[in-house]
Amino acid sequence: MDREQRLLPVLAAITGLAWMVAVLLVAANPKGIDLAGDLAYDRANRVHSLALVLLMATAIVVYRAIRTRDLAGERAAQVLVVGTALMLVGNAVAFWGALFVDQQSEQFWGGSAGWLTYLPGELVVLGSFIALARAARRWPDVTRTQRWTIGLVGPLLSATTITWAISPAATLVPALGATFALLTAGTALAHATRSGGDQVTPEAERHDAEPVG
Numbered sequence: 001m002d003r004e005q006r007l008l009p010v011l012a013a014i015t016g017l018a019w020m021v022a023v024l025l026v027a028a029n030p031k032g033i034d035l036a037g038d039l040a041y042d043r044a045n046r047v048h049s050l051a052l053v054l055l056m057a058t059a060i061v062v063y064r065a066i067r068t069r070d071l072a073g074e075r076a077a078q079v080l081v082v083g084t085a086l087m088l089v090g091n092a093v094a095f096w097g098a099l100f101v102d103q104q105s106e107q108f109w110g111g112s113a114g115w116l117t118y119l120p121g122e123l124v125v126l127g128s129f130i131a132l133a134r135a136a137r138r139w140p141d142v143t144r145t146q147r148w149t150i151g152l153v154g155p156l157l158s159a160t161t162i163t164w165a166i167s168p169a170a171t172l173v174p175a176l177g178a179t180f181a182l183l184t185a186g187t188a189l190a191h192a193t194r195s196g197g198d199q200v201t202p203e204a205e206r207h208d209a210e211p212v213g
Contacts, residue, residue, distance in 0.1 A: 005190045008061055012186025015054040016179030019157065020172075022048040027164035027171040031106070038104040045095045045105070052091055055125075055157075056084035058182070062132075062189060069193045073135030080128035086121025090114045122161065126154030129185075139192035146188040153181040 025047055029040035063077035094114025098105040105111035133151030136142050159174035 005065075005193050008058075008065060008186040008190045008193075009183060010186075011054070011058050011061055012182045013179075015051065015058045016182035018051040018054050019160070019182075020175040020179050022051040023160040023164050023171050023175050024168050027166070027168040030165065038106055042095050042098060042105050045091060046099070049088070049091050049096065052084065052088040056081065056088055058186070059084045062185075065189055065193050071135070071189075071192060072138040073132045076128050076131035076135055079124060080132070083121045083124030083128055086124065087118050088121075090116070090118025090121060093117060122158055126158050129154035132185075136188065136192070139188070141191045141194065142188045146184055149181045149184040150188060153178065153185055156181055 022044070026041070026044040029044040031038060031041045059077070059080045063074070063081055065071075066074050066077045091114060093110045094105050094108070095111075097110035097114065098108035101108060105114070130151045133147050136147045136150055156174050156178035160171055160178060163170040163174055
């Protein structure tokens with residue numbers, strides 16, 4: 001088992017746990033109507049930066065593993081790296097930029113610019129995981145359940161950034177789901193890299209043989 005095979009499940013699990021802690025912290029410190037509330041919200045989003053760094057690191061390892069083993073989904077993995085980078089840049093501009101100029105993100109011009117960078121990145125990440133799930137039909141030793149779970153990573157991550165405006169309780173369910181889905185994705189890819197190279201599964205073969213239109 002090479003470095004990627006050992007690293008992927010561990011990194012995916014750590015990323016999922018860090019994401020869950022970060023989004024629950026943001027949910028517990030919503031935007032306030034006073035200065036103290038805004039400060040707590042900004043601090044929570046700076047903690048979220050760490051989860052975003054780990055998410056981008058996971059995306060990079062996923063891309064390297066797919067490229068090294070010549071598995072399907074290299075383009076989707078490349079786009080995933082770009083999407084996670086946009087999310088991280090957006091977060092950094094909005095919240096670390098505000099800290100640098102000694103303002104709150106709501107007062108700082110970079111707050112809006114950061115979200116306009118973060119949100120497209122989040123949509124790119126969502127689509128990339130769905131594309132990876134489709135590519136996983138050609139990965140060896142990956143089950144149908146694992147493929148579906150890979151496709152759910154992006155939607156679950158996005159769901160946590162919607163529910164954090166509601167409450168920590170509402171955020172906990174998608175956060176737990178995202179943590180499990182990330183671990184499943186890392187484990188599935190690690191298993192696939194043991195064999196290496198695309199393998200056309202019976203399901204993928206039937207899909208390819210279906211007439212179009």
